[in-house]
Amino acid sequence: KNQVEQSPQSLIILEGKNCTLQCNYTVSPFSNLRWYKQDTGRGPVSLTIMTFSENTKSNGRYTATLDADTKQSSLHITASQLSDSASYICVVSAKAGGFKTIFGAGTRLFVKA
Amino acid sequence: DVKVTQSSRYLVKRTGEKVFLECVQDMDHENMFWYRQDPGLGLRLIYFSYDVKMKEKGDIPEGYSVSREKKERFSLILESASTNQTSMYLCASSFEGSEAFFGQGTRLTVV
Numbered sequence: 198k199n200q201v202e203q204s205p206q207s208l209i210i211l212e213g214k215n216c217t218l219q220c221n222y223t224v225s226p227f228s229n230l231r232w233y234k235q236d237t238g239r240g241p242v243s244l245t246i247m248t249f250s251e252n253t254k255s256n257g258r259y260t261a262t263l264d265a266d267t268k269q270s271s272l273h274i275t276a277s278q279l280s281d282s283a284s285y286i287c288v289v290s291a292k293a294g295g296f297k298t299i300f301g302a303g304t305r306l307f308v309k310a
Numbered sequence: 311d312v313k314v315t316q317s318s319r320y321l322v323k324r325t326g327e328k329v330f331l332e333c334v335q336d337m338d339h340e341n342m343f344w345y346r347q348d349p350g351l352g353l354r355l356i357y358f359s360y361d362v363k364m365k366e367k368g369d370i371p372e373g374y375s376v377s378r379e380k381k382e383r384f385s386l387i388l389e390s391a392s393t394n395q396t397s398m399y400l401c402a403s404s405f406e407g408s409e410a411f412f413g414q415g416t417r418l419t420v421v
Contacts, residue, residue, distance in 0.1 A: 240412030
């Protein structure tokens with residue numbers, strides 16, 4: 198069964214600290230993995246996208262890693278800011294005939310001053 | 311910039327009402343999607359469309375229908391709204407296999 202599991206479910210950190218969010222998946226055959234940021238009351242916005250051959254991709258203070266062998270991805274946030282408070286959603290796509298996209302439940306991050 | 315626009319940010323409807331949620335995209339994307347998002351469950355796909363007048367059921371289509379008469383517009387219809395359809399509804403569009411762009415969401419409350 199195609200699944201995407203994220204941990205932790207929620208996280209509180211102090212402004213300026215780093216944090217890492219995890220995503221484990223069992224989606225097959227793997228096509229790509231994306232991380233989205235969703236501010237409260239808004240639609241998700243794409244942060245990074247990685248294909249099978251990519252191990253790491255950065256977008257400013259956000260760095261995503263992918264280990265296709267262990268089917269794990271992480272999103273590392275450096276020097277967190279109050280505006281990083283949001284939900285972070287891991288999304289994995291499979292390609293078998295058409296595309297199937299599986300969403301994780303998200304990690305709710307709260308950055309406090 | 312891609313723009314996906316949902317007609318309402320907030321809606322309050324009564325049980326049994328017929329509800330229309332509208333979504334318009336301006337990037338000529340062939341694929342459009344409707345999701346609902348509930349706490350702890352993440353995004354769940356209701357219906358999607360890969361071409362005008364074409365529609366496919368997602369994971370939770372029961373109680374919903376959709377309409378795509380024009381490429382840029384994808385409507386979600388609740389034939390008879392129920393309280394368990396209170397949720398955040400998100401529309402998205404994409405090219406085949408590419409990143410999905412989301413609208414700002416419609417928070418629907420059924421009372």
